[in-house]
Amino acid sequence: MITISGLTKYFDGVCAVNHVSLEILEGTMFGLLGTNGAGKTTLLRMLAGIIEADSGEIRIDGEEDPFSPQCKKNLFYLPDDPYYFPNASIQVMLDFYKKQYPELDADSVRYMAESLNLDMNRPVRTFSKGMKRQAFLILALCSRTKYLFCDEVLDGLDPIAAEIMKNLFRQEMKARDFTILVASHKLRDLEDICGNIAILHKGGVVTAGDFRERAENVRKFQCVFPLEADLDSLRQHPSVVRLHEDARFITLVTRGKAEEIRNALEELDPIFLGEVPLSLEETFIAEMEGAGYDIRKVLQ
Secondary structure (H helix, E strand, O other): OEEEEEEEEEEOOEEEEEEEEEEEOOOOEEEEEOOOOOOHHHHHHHHOOOOOOOEEEEEEOOEOOOOOHHHHHOEEEEOOOOOOOOOOEHHHHHHHHHHHOOOOOHHHHHHHHHHOOOOOOOEHHHOOHHHHHHHHHHHHHHOOOOEEEEEOOOOOOOHHHHHHHHHHHHHHHHHOOOEEEEEEOOHHHHOOOOOEEEEEEOOEEEEEEOHHHHHHHEEEEEEEOOOOOOHHHHHOOOOEEEEEEEOOEEEEEEEOOHHHHHHHHHOOOOOEEEEEOOOHHHHHHHHHHHOOOOHHHHOO
């Protein structure tokens, strides 16, 4: 388990990570969501023992020092732009990583590379962006570490390549005790693979948790009311997060108990009242607006 308490980091007087506290349970895939500059990469680099925090605490399986050999051997950090030697092939990088991670499964690397039509002996520099990401993800997964930290690993991939990589994550998590922390600036990259997601904004955590569970309390209704209906009472209702009017056709996003909200709507004698499915992104938006944040600045 990873426990982060009050983690803070400054660069030249600018606060990149601001008192972040999170708990990442074993055997889960945890997402860090935020725009560029939100603090995701800095947080990952501190967890990976690449840079030191100015204050706060990181505990990985009880170990307080992420720079310790014990922590280092249990984690693999996959940056947005992985380094490789000039003219290196997957085979060359496999041999290099094998020295850092003795349990790296070379046979699995070769099998996965063949399955994805990646030439083990072709220079990585000649690969497309998607092929490079797949190659290094294979190396990361086959290193057999307990933890994997990924930074924007799905960015810029076409839908097919992105789904292939997500399936690699899923298969590896089913096969063994494995915990993944993945950062992205796109909610859609995370929503179907991460059980828990934390939103970072200006270095701090805005909100975190299982948003699929929270979605149970956030609902979306579409209604048509008579002309004489008092919509002001609806606009001011404490459960209404957002209300959009298109003539007399009203769309509402609400938070709270469904029965109470339906009763409030039915008191206005709607001509039509229906509940429609709410996407995870809309749940995020409701959470953020409820916390007083401009969602366009956080999820743009």
